[in-house]
Amino acid sequence: MAEESPTDRTTTSRRADVVTAAIALVLFAAISLYQVWDLRAAVTDFDGWWAFFKPVYPGDDFVDATLDAEQISNWHVYYRSITVTTAARRIAEGRIDALYAPERLYLTWGTRADDPTDYDRPGLRDVSLEGLSSRAVIWNDYDPVLPDELIERWRSEGRVTDMEWKAAAVSPDEPESEFVIHTDMDRTIVYVVPASLSPLEVE
């Protein structure tokens, strides 16, 4: 029997490779088809893709983002702190230089709401305010309650912007970066008041 020449061996090896590759390509194509089902899922069931947390559309709005975030009742203090500090930044058109807050922070929220989850009147959280304001909080011993007539005047002047989580921002005539936290008589809404408009004398 004649010996196989090197050329024959190369040809055999090449033929084996072609057959191997062809089989593998068919298998690859077959299992890849299953992958395409994910694309189908993305198109037909966009909101239910993969995760518990669904795609949402808050855009460049940190406060809107809190509305789409996990709604766990005792996390509302975080969302309210985000709203208060974001309101201050929007008025300042930049960073907050000072955010005066009452040492007795509980003075900014009222008695428990009827809602057993306390959803309607979330409080504020000291460390959240400090962190989210970039450490601009200055604790001060004052009564944060504003007289109703002052709030009414600001509202009639169009200075008050109501925000989510029972927060409101009071606009000054010019952007400023120092603020005082206040609340109304019922301690329902927290007001972010520019220092120039606040009845509290701050240095």
Add this chain to the structure above:
Amino acid sequence: MPAGVALTLVSLLVGWLALAPARRRIGTLGYHLAAIPVGLLGWVVCSAAAMALGVGFGWLLVIVGLAAWVALVAGCTLWVTRSFGEPHFAKVPWWSYIVVLGVLATFSWAVATAGITAYSADGWSQYVPDGMVMSEIGKTSGRALGHRMVLLTAVHAGYFALGGEFPYVIHPVMGLVTAGLLFAGVWWAAARSSRLVRGALAAIVTTLLVSNAVYLFMSLYIHSHMITAMYILAAIVATGRAVGWLGRERAGSSTEPTWLVIAGLATAAVVLARPDGAAYSLIPFAVAAAVLVRVRAQAAEVDAYFAPLVGTSALVTAGAMAQTGVWESDKLPGIVLLAFIGAQAMVWIALRWLSGRDTNWLARGTNAVRAIVALDVPVLLVVWRRAGEQGVAAVQNMTANLLSQGGYRFVWPYAAGVLGMSVALRPRTTRNPYTAYVLFAIVQFFAVALAVHALTHPGRLGWGDSFNRVAFHILPVVYLYAGLYVSELVAAVTGQRD
């Protein structure tokens, strides 16, 4: 201009400038693809300066920080390429800048306009506020560093410095760049085929990735996953390009040190991206080390990879420690990060020492990879023994999540099918040496994950489990591997070989 668009374009510009001296060494496609990963890393230098000085991201700090980054990368590239001959690619065409700028501007603007994103408490309560605080006052804490590290915080800080309020646009942009890197990786892997076949292969594999539900979600998710996946893929692709196994310019006979610089920078980014980033950086790190041994790299080539890796990691860590000292943390204490950087430096010295010596056995075939696997085995045995029941629980949760509970649908069975098929059915005459290294990267990922999760926390069932999300980091590399494998098959069927 929306802040997300500005962040994208500023990062692109920084990347372009940093790589400008080397653009003809890496070609038009490589130059544009590497620009965003290199540019984004510039923000971490701003963070290092902000932390060291205790000041926020003012215009002066941002301009000086980014300019310093451009000078460092450009200088490093010029230094390592000084004895590597003339560039071998044609001039980067002017219109390619317009195309890349147009694509990124349009894409990021579309995302900004749509306002689409996804996040959990990790995003809104940590990655976003941490970036805001970094941007405004340059402050961090041991907890922030130990739990979130620096990279994404720095990128978010850049977003705030450019006037944004909720940083979401950059995440889909990183998803786009990841898809681009995969397309280019397969395009280069299929260099033996015609342009039409290369384009088709690259398009098919990239479509398989971007049609993947997990990829789509991670492109939106405000977390460290997409940025880590992007940099791991960038490091693996850059290492393959450096040695010429992706593409056919050198075919393993020498390296292009500019690509090694990019691989080193991408590995440093993985270190800085997450608290477990240092552990997962061992994947691109081990691949690069094995490749450098395989090609009998000169000392200058070893420096090209390690100088950016160790330099960037050390620079940023020094900036953080200037503010916090050696921080304590239940996740990543500062001392552990220092030990990792020290270990990288030791390997650098060892490989430099090897570069002037006879490494015949180690440099042959995939022996360097085998040596690393041989080192892995006793380490994993010790980890397994120490982890005890927790290790078993971790493995159970990991496998149950990947195969059924974690929401990956067909992804991991698919990956297992491709990996198994590639080992069983593989043509001999058209094998690309880099296929073995990419397969090693995938195996190494699971070895590191096993060690991390068996020792730290066994996890839980469901998509939100830490490892379940972390598993995404290697997914683009799995698709790159599939692309490498299919390009071998096509070359065998069509009769093309080196």
